[in-house]
Amino acid sequence: MVNKIESKILNALLDSYEKSKTFTGDNVHEQSFRITTSKLFSKYDDDSEYTLYKEINSTLSLLKAKGFIDYKSDRSGRIKSFSLIKTAMPDIYTFLNRQPKADINNQLIEIWQEYESLNESDYKPLLNYIFEQKIHIKENKKIQYFEGDIQEYKNVLSACKAILINQDEIFIRELSVKIFNNSKRLESLESTIRGLLYKYGEYDEKDTVFEEHNIIKTPTYVMVKGKGILNCGQKIDLSKINGDIGLSTQTLRALISVELNGATVITIENLTNFHKYQSQNELVIYLGGFHNSIKRDFIQLVSKCNPNCVFKHYGDIDAGGFYILEHLKSKTGINFIPFNMDIETLRLNRSNWILLTENDRQRLKKLSEKKTYYSDVIDFMLTNNCKLEQEAEIINE
Numbered sequence: 152m153v154n155k156i157e158s159k160i161l162n163a164l165l166d167s168y169e170k171s172k173t174f175t176g177d178n179v180h181e182q183s184f185r186i187t188t189s190k191l192f193s194k195y196d197d198d199s200e201y202t203l204y205k206e207i208n209s210t211l212s213l214l215k216a217k218g219f220i221d222y223k224s225d226r227s228g229r230i231k232s233f234s235l236i237k238t239a240m241p242d243i244y245t246f247l248n249r250q251p252k253a254d255i256n257n258q259l260i261e262i263w264q265e266y267e268s269l270n271e272s273d274y275k276p277l278l279n280y281i282f283e284q285k286i287h288i289k290e291n292k293k294i295q296y297f298e299g300d301i302q303e304y305k306n307v308l309s310a311c312k313a314i315l316i317n318q319d320e321i322f323i324r325e326l327s328v329k330i331f332n333n334s335k336r337l338e339s340l341e342s343t344i345r346g347l348l349y350k351y352g353e354y355d356e357k358d359t360v361f362e363e364h365n366i367i368k369t370p371t372y373v374m375v376k377g378k379g380i381l382n383c384g385q386k387i388d389l390s391k392i393n394g395d396i397g398l399s400t401q402t403l404r405a406l407i408s409v410e411l412n413g414a415t416v417i418t419i420e421n422l423t424n425f426h427k428y429q430s431q432n433e434l435v436i437y438l439g440g441f442h443n444s445i446k447r448d449f450i451q452l453v454s455k456c457n458p459n460c461v462f463k464h465y466g467d468i469d470a471g472g473f474y475i476l477e478h479l480k481s482k483t484g485i486n487f488i489p490f491n492m493d494i495e496t497l498r499l500n501r502s503n504w505i506l507l508t509e510n511d512r513q514r515l516k517k518l519s520e521k522k523t524y525y526s527d528v529i530d531f532m533l534t535n536n537c538k539l540e541q542e543a544e545i546i547n548e
Contacts, residue, residue, distance in 0.1 A: 153247060156210040161219065161243055163191055164235040169252040175291045184235040219243050256288050258301055262308065269312070276352030277311050283351070296347045303340075310337055310344050320365045320400050320445060355475045365443045372397035373449055374437040377430030378414035382407045389434070395425070403449050409434070411457045417490060418450070420466035420475060424541045428465070438475070447483050454485050463490040468497055469505075469538035470514035473525070477518070491544065494531050503543035507536050 163186055172178035192207055194200040211230055214220045222233035244251050263281045271278055284294050297304050313330050327337035349357040376395035381387040383405040418436045419425040425437040464487040466472030479487050519529045
């Protein structure tokens with residue numbers, strides 16, 4: 152059985168080799184792999200750690216006798232450095248029970264080949280990810296979202312594929328049974344999958360990736376109030392209701408029409424602002440921080456029934472708020488106008504500004520490149536290092 156010191160020495164040498172140009176075949180010169188003993192074992196030169204010093208030397212001697220490494224000791228017996236015997240690498244991998252990186256890379260390439268025939272329109276985030284990882288292999292970089300377990304990695308990609316084409320609202324554990332025949336497996340991979348799809352796709356926020364594909368943990372309700380007559384077999388006049396109502400998925404699917412009679416539409420990102428907002432001849436819709444196909448279908452039905460209607464969006468004045476706005480526009484085909492997401496609102500609420508994070512700045516710069524008609528707001532935020540949450544506007548009313 153391999154002990155800790157043996158494992159540390161041999162794995163360090165193999166890591167050095169697998170990160171090298173020799174491994175990728177790009178090195179035209181003979182390359183050796185040598186490690187300084189005191190760099191790998193920081194207390195090796197500490198005279199008070201004589202027992203450890205002897206143990207390291209003894210281990211190095213055994214590994215040399217096995218033909219795995221080579222070194223030269225000085226007169227005192229100190230081993231300044233040791234080097235890898237490259238011809239012994241197959242035996243070293245076997246000794247460590249470690250799979251060669253080249254074999255792992257070949258397995259990954261075979262896995263990715265199974266996804267090559269997927270159409271880009273449905274699977275773009277997954278295909279974007281695989282394309283970039285192929286480049287990573289060529290450049291000998293770390294494969295993202297792969298931690299060494301091939302089966303788990305296959306599960307992650309399989310789940311991504313299923314999530315991307317999901318249309319109907321489904322509970323996460325129900326989908327997990329469909330994919331893995333295990334109700335809890337998908338939840339155990341959830342963080343990795345959210346991260347992968349968010350990075351390589353176009354989503355409002357990482358936390359709402361599943362929900363945007365109609366994968367939920369609790370039932371979806373669209374909350375509405377204000378003006379509008381909903382026809383779902385029987386008519387519901389929102390103007391006669393004191394407060395808001397929640398429309399279930401079943402009710403939304405039964406909707407035949409929505410009559411606004413000249414009212415406008417405003418979608419609101421945050422629940423507190425939705426409750427506090429006083430409708431001014433408007434149909435007010437709470438998005439809940441994200442919009443999945445169920446909510447988008449409802450919004451598109453409203454637009455279809457009221458073709459001349461003005462649509463507004465009221466969200467946080469931050470990267471997330473503007474991404475939600477842009478996502479709404481692109482997914483529904485409706486030209487939403489930002490409401491209270493301007494420089495004047497920022498100035499009026501200066502005392503509640505929040506400093507931008509580095510991630511905020513990067514996302515805002517990407518938005519700025521799109522040259523939207525609110526580019527002046529983005530530039531103001533970047534210049535003044537600020538963002539604003541919707542709730543702050545309530546405090547200052």
